Amino acid sequence: xxxxxxxxxxxxxxxxxxxxxxxxxxxxxxxxxxxxxxxxxxxxxxxxxxxxxxxxxxxxxxxxxxxxxxxxxxxxxxxxxxxxxxxxxxxxxxxxxxxxxxxxxxxxxxxxxxxxxxxxxxxxxxxxxxxxxxxxxxxxxxxxxxxxxxxxxxxxxxxxxxxxxxxxxxxxxxxxxxxxxxxxxxxxxxxxxxxxxxxxxxxxxxxxxxxxxxxxxxxxxxxxxxxxxxxxxxxxxxxxxxxxxxxxxxxxxxxxxxxxxxxxxxxxxxxxxxxxxxxxxxxxxxxxxxx
Amino acid sequence: xxxxxxxxxxxxxxxxxxxxxxxxxxxxxxxxxxxxxxxxxxxxxxxxxxxxxxxxxxxxxxxxxxxxxxxxxxxxxxxxxxxxxxxxxxxxxxxxxxxxxxxxxxxxxxxxxxxxxxxxxxxxxxxxxxxxxxxxxxxxxxxxxxxxxxxxxxxxxxxxxxxxxx
Numbered sequence: 001x002x003x004x005x006x007x008x009x010x011x012x013x014x015x016x017x018x019x020x021x022x023x024x025x026x027x028x029x030x031x032x033x034x035x036x037x038x039x040x041x042x043x044x045x046x047x048x049x050x051x052x053x054x055x056x057x058x059x060x061x062x063x064x065x066x067x068x069x070x071x072x073x074x075x076x077x078x079x080x081x082x083x084x085x086x087x088x089x090x091x092x093x094x095x096x097x098x099x100x101x102x103x104x105x106x107x108x109x110x111x112x113x114x115x116x117x118x119x120x121x122x123x124x125x126x127x128x129x130x131x132x133x134x135x136x137x138x139x140x141x142x143x144x145x146x147x148x149x150x151x152x153x154x155x156x157x158x159x160x161x162x163x164x165x166x167x168x169x170x171x172x173x174x175x176x177x178x179x180x181x182x183x184x185x186x187x188x189x190x191x192x193x194x195x196x197x198x199x200x201x202x203x204x205x206x207x208x209x210x211x212x213x214x215x216x217x218x219x220x221x222x223x224x225x226x227x228x229x230x231x232x233x234x235x236x237x238x239x240x241x242x243x244x245x246x247x248x249x250x251x252x253x254x255x256x257x258x259x260x261x262x263x264x265x266x267x268x269x270x271x272x273x274x275x276x277x278x279x280x281x282x283x284x285x286x287x288x289x290x291x
Numbered sequence: 292x293x294x295x296x297x298x299x300x301x302x303x304x305x306x307x308x309x310x311x312x313x314x315x316x317x318x319x320x321x322x323x324x325x326x327x328x329x330x331x332x333x334x335x336x337x338x339x340x341x342x343x344x345x346x347x348x349x350x351x352x353x354x355x356x357x358x359x360x361x362x363x364x365x366x367x368x369x370x371x372x373x374x375x376x377x378x379x380x381x382x383x384x385x386x387x388x389x390x391x392x393x394x395x396x397x398x399x400x401x402x403x404x405x406x407x408x409x410x411x412x413x414x415x416x417x418x419x420x421x422x423x424x425x426x427x428x429x430x431x432x433x434x435x436x437x438x439x440x441x442x443x444x445x446x447x448x449x450x451x452x453x454x455x456x457x
Contacts, residue, residue: 072381105379112377137420141376166420173371173418 036063043069048079059090064099067091071105075115084115095126098211100133107138120151125201128217131162132254136169139250143177146251153221161249195279196221198229198251198268203286209257210289216266217252218281223270230269230278231255237265237283247271261290354412354452358395358445361407363415371412374454375419386421386456388412389429393449394442402432412452 039054052073058066071090074083088109094102107126110119124145130138139162145152146159160179167174198218203209216231229248233255235241243264244255257264265283272278352374354367363371378386390409392401409428417423438448 068381075379101380105381108376108379114377135380137375137380140419144372144376171418171420173375173415173420176368 032058032061032063036066039066040069043073043078048073052079059093062097064094064097064102067094068099068102068105071102075105084109086115088115095129098129098133098213098215100130100135103130103133104135104138107141111141120145122151124151124219125217128252129202129215131165131250132215132217132252134169136166136171139163139169140166140171140174143174147177152219152251155220155222157222157226157249158220158251161251165250195223195225195227195270195272195277197270197279197281200266200268200281200284203266203284205284205286207286208289209286210291211257212291213254213256214286214288215252215254218268220251220270223272225272226274227270227272230271231266232269233264233266234283236263237285257288259291261288263287351453351455354408354454355447356408356450356452358393358450359404360450361404361411363411367412367415370454371415371419374416375421378416378421378425378456385427386416386425386454387427387429388416389431389453389455391431391435391437391449391451391453392433393444393446394433394436394440395445398433402430405432406430408450408452412454416454 035054036058039051039058042048042054043051052070055066055070055073059070067090071087071094073079074090075087076082080086088106091102091105091109095106103126107123107130109115110126111123112118124142127138127142127145131142142152143159143162143166144150146155146162148154152158159177163174163177167178198220201217201219203214203216214233216233218229220227220229229251231244231246231248231253232239232242233244235243235258241264243258246253255266263285264287265285267283268281270279270281352370354363354370356362357364374386388409390405390407390412392404392408394401396404406428409430413423413426413428416426433449436446436449437451437453438446440446440449
């Protein structure tokens with residue numbers, strides 16, 4: 001569903017809308033931190049049995065890093081038989097809390113059919129989530145998916161946006177993919193006002209979150225004119241409740257949520273900066289539990 | 292950085308192995324003991340199906356080179372990108388980059404060549420953000436050839452770098 005028209009005057013134009021913040025890792029005080037450092041020390045000394053027991057206990061309290069490390073132990077067969085499927089389960093458990101290293105590993109396993117069936121679309125979603133936390137390898141790999149159209153629509157400008165982020169984050173290989181400024185999409189000249197709306201990916205409609213921030217992910221088909229995305233997140237899904245509004249060249253952003261919880265919604269405009277034509281995606285409602 | 296690590300003496304024509312910052316990660320763990328309780332009730336078909344259904348990612352990639360060349364071909368960029376999409380973060384998995392050469396020329400120059408080839412692949416992987424400490428670089432020259440040939444044979448199969456991981 002989309003509406004074409006002119007960009008509202010109230011929409012602020014700002015820079016690249018990727019906010020980087022630390023992922024919530026389930027750290028809850030010094031006693032917990034001490035237990036975690038004991039577990040990591042045991043792991044580093046190769047005492048996998050003791051490390052595993054400690055990580056299991058921490059993971060039960062919701063510690064995402066402990067779940068992630070249990071994933072690595074199953075992935076490599078440290079203290080347990082190697083089991084990629086079990087590793088994927090642990091990585092995923094950590095990833096759903098917004099823990100970026102686990103999000104990246106979930107993406108890689110879906111991408112390379114290790115432990116799970118190959119699913120490029122889901123891999124792209126998890127790369128995008130990790131990318132919003134500043135994981136530059138995720139940005140690079142997502143650029144590759146948008147270049148080849150695996151799991152996402154083939155979209156050269158979006159691939160370029162991801163490669164630029166990866167390159168600025170210290171992935172030199174991304175530079176080889178970056179085209180000279182001013183390179184235009186392959187086809188041009190289609191009447192304005194016909195921009196395609198984005199496809200929302202995450203959070204899905206009516207998702208309930210208990211998080212400090214939310215990774216917002218969408219995909220977009222190639223357009224016939226250069227476009228940018230304008231992400232809006234609002235309390236109650238109305239312009240009056242806006243808590244975030246910014247331009248984004250890539251296809252994901254991390255948005256910090258106000259304390260207190262409530263009903264929110266997000267939507268993405270597809271905007272042509274040259275003509276100010278735009279297309280609006282539908283509001284995607286989600287709720288945040290108070291914390 | 293990686294160049295420094297593999298620039299060992301090339302006077303000897305023996306294979307060179309460089310361990311790059313593996314630390315505690317290079318330990319091999321014995322398999323976990325199997326529980327010795329009473330055998331479970333027989334349900335072999337389910338067990339077999341479960342094992343067979345587990346998908347497995349490939350665990351090696353090969354890069355080939357032109358005679359005398361240490362330059363990666365255009366199609367190898369796709370292989371490096373594939374490696375980037377296989378390597379998980381945080382895992383102390385070791386990637387082994389093993390360079391070989393054909394038997395044209397002296398063993399010394401071929402060792403040097405195989406080292407430069409392994410280096411080219413290593414550079415490509417590090418450029419994709421894989422930590423440099425996760426590699427063993429092995430320059431094999433004309434020892435342990437993928438395809439055994441006599442001297443002076445320009446076998447394409449031997450002008451390559453094997454990338455394996457565990």
